[in-house]
Amino acid sequence: MEKTSDVLTKKQILVATEETLRRFGIAKTSVTDVAKVLGVSHGSIYRHFNSKAELLEGVxxxxxxxxxxxxxxxxxxxxxxxxxxxxxxxxxxxxxxxxxxxxxxxxxxxxxxxxxxxxxxxxxxxxxxxxxxxxxxxxxxxxxxxxxxxxxxxxxxxxxxxxxxxxxxxxxxxxxxxxxxxxxxxxxxxxx
Amino acid sequence: MEKTSDVLTKKQILVATEETLRRFGIAKTSVTDVAKVLGVSHGSIYRHFNSKAELLEGVxxxxxxxxxxxxxxxxxxxxxxxxxxxxxxxxxxxxxxxxxxxxxxxxxxxxxxxxxxxxxxxxxxxxxxxxxxxxxxxxxxxxxxxxxxxxxxxxxxxxxxxxxxxxxxxxxxxxxxxxxxxxxxxxxxxxx
Known part of the structure; x- marks a missing residue:
């Protein structure tokens, strides 16, 4: 398990998702893009949100x-x-x-x-x-x-x-x- | 100019379009499909309707x-x-x-x-x-x-x-x- 993911909060993920959505648009945003913005693996995101749909609901x-x-x-x-x-x-x-x-x-x-x-x-x-x-x-x-x-x-x-x-x-x-x-x-x- | 198209009415085209839409669905219906049902060239349809969008509006x-x-x-x-x-x-x-x-x-x-x-x-x-x-x-x-x-x-x-x-x-x-x-x-x- 990476160190970063331990302290990664839902709120941080949602803020990063919003930023990514604004940059790439809804269709082109992926869970991997959000992970990249946060500098974590996409597994760290999936620990909090099961899918892109759940991320969108959270935002x-x-x-x-x-x-x-x-x-x-x-x-x-x-x-x-x-x-x-x-x-x-x-x-x-x-x-x-x-x-x-x-x-x-x-x-x-x-x-x-x-x-x-x-x-x-x-x-x-x-x-x-x-x-x-x-x-x-x-x-x-x-x-x-x-x-x-x-x-x-x-x-x-x-x-x-x-x-x-x-x-x-x-x-x-x-x-x-x-x-x-x-x-x-x-x-x-x-x-x- | 084909003979059939001379007597082809807007109403006949719309009836055939509805039949085609019900058979293939909206996404898969093309002007050519409608022409086939009527046994005419797609040019005969375009004489009355400029596009698939206009056909859908007519129906x-x-x-x-x-x-x-x-x-x-x-x-x-x-x-x-x-x-x-x-x-x-x-x-x-x-x-x-x-x-x-x-x-x-x-x-x-x-x-x-x-x-x-x-x-x-x-x-x-x-x-x-x-x-x-x-x-x-x-x-x-x-x-x-x-x-x-x-x-x-x-x-x-x-x-x-x-x-x-x-x-x-x-x-x-x-x-x-x-x-x-x-x-x-x-x-x-x-x-x-």
């Missing part, structure tokens, strides 16, 4: 936590807004973050899109986290006392076009912000 | 008209339902048709998904047709007098998760029907 999880969950949690804890306005700000922040990264961090967004397509179960945990925070806001702000968890999930589903990565091609349309506002107004007030 | 258009637009138009003309109930039935029919074909006509649905990804402008015309019928229902039924076209498009966007082909992987979940009902109820009555 996606790290990316989602740092880029999406962390700023959303700030909104969740923000005491300057209340009621439905806080709920809207939370979902609007989710939407704006997704649109920003789809445009300005294409490599990482493409990786996240790919993991979403192939590992629905993995992404489900990320969604559960968001739905849980939405449900907490609904309860805390007294928006409804009737099934906050269901309302939270329904709001997430009704706004999918604006945050699900499969719709990224529609986010380039300059009308997209107005369309989100229209959907939100309808969700808040209903048809009639 | 998708025919499929959308026959399988989605035709049954939706029946709901649009149905006088047994009124008001918001008719609006719900229309969108629910769209959702049910998409779920049905995603499951029971995989080859054609995959083709439609691919054209949606690659030719947003082409699919936009199909969406415009649906939004127009929704707006007509909204006006005719007196659901709102305030911007029926915008309400129609907003309803379409808020239900995208249930009819946009990129979400087909989520339609296998047995909760999907309940989730659509939840979204519809929220759209009808609003959060508060």
């Amino acid at each position: 996606t999880e790290k990316w989602l936590i740092e880029k999406i969950i962390a700023p959303l949690s700030e909104v969740y804890l923000d005491s300057s807004l209340t009621g439905a306005a806080l709920l809207k700000r939370y979902i609007q922040t989710l939407v704006e973050l997704k649109h920003y990264y789809a445009r300005d961090d294409e490599e990482m967004f493409q990786m996240y899109t790919r993991v979403t397509e192939q590992r629905a179960d993995f992404i489900e945990q990320h969604i559960d986290h968001i739905v849980k925070q939405l449900a907490d806001i609904i309860t805390r702000e007294g928006i409804t006392s009737d099934q906050p968890a269901q309302l939270a999930r329904t709001l997430f589903h009704a706004t999918a076009r604006f945050h699900h990565p499969a719709h990224a091609y529609e986010w380039k349309n300059p009308k997209i912000d107005q369309e989100f506002s229209d959907v939100w107004a309808l969700l808040e007030h209903g048809i009639s | 998708t258009e025919k499929w959308l008209i026959e399988k989605i637009i035709a049954p939706l138009s029946e709901v649009y003309l149905d006088s047994s339902l009124t008001g918001a109930a008719l609006l719900k039935r229309y969108i629910q029919t769209l959702v049910e048709l998409k779920h049905y074909y995603a499951r029971d006509d995989e080859e054609m649905f995959q083709m439609y998904t691919r054209v949606t990804e690659q030719r947003a402008d082409f699919i936009e015309q199909h969406i415009d047709h649906i939004v127009k019928q929704l707006a007509d229902i909204i006006t005719r039924e007196g659901i709102t007098s305030d911007q029926p076209a915008q309400l129609a498009r907003t309803l379409f966007h808020a239900t995208a998760r249930f009819h946009h082909p990129a979400h087909a992987y989520e339609w296998k979940n047995p909760k999907i029907d309940q989730e659509f009902s939840d979204v519809w109820a929220l759209l009808e009555h609003g959060i508060s």
Whole structure:
């Protein structure tokens, strides 16, 4: 066993994988490339991740936590807004973050899109986290006392076009912000 | 010029293309394969369609008209339902048709998904047709007098998760029907 691998952490591997992905792209990155960046054998990587797919999932999880969950949690804890306005700000922040990264961090967004397509179960945990925070806001702000968890999930589903990565091609349309506002107004007030 | 090509119609070519797609799959179907089925040279096909991509678009258009637009138009003309109930039935029919074909006509649905990804402008015309019928229902039924076209498009966007082909992987979940009902109820009555 090499000495280096003893102290190699999952986090170091994920940082090196992200660096490699940005340099070579998703298709051309191999486990061996990541090992080279770290100056270890590919066996040292396989001790932590069984495949390239697992590496991509690890990088996606790290990316989602740092880029999406962390700023959303700030909104969740923000005491300057209340009621439905806080709920809207939370979902609007989710939407704006997704649109920003789809445009300005294409490599990482493409990786996240790919993991979403192939590992629905993995992404489900990320969604559960968001739905849980939405449900907490609904309860805390007294928006409804009737099934906050269901309302939270329904709001997430009704706004999918604006945050699900499969719709990224529609986010380039300059009308997209107005369309989100229209959907939100309808969700808040209903048809009639 | 061959004799056969003189009488060869676009429709005959599309029927033969569909047959070929079902037999060989999208990836393996070539313009030459379609020509063979019709007993003509591939030049006869190119007189009507410039590429395999255009053939796929033609088949998708025919499929959308026959399988989605035709049954939706029946709901649009149905006088047994009124008001918001008719609006719900229309969108629910769209959702049910998409779920049905995603499951029971995989080859054609995959083709439609691919054209949606690659030719947003082409699919936009199909969406415009649906939004127009929704707006007509909204006006005719007196659901709102305030911007029926915008309400129609907003309803379409808020239900995208249930009819946009990129979400087909989520339609296998047995909760999907309940989730659509939840979204519809929220759209009808609003959060508060």
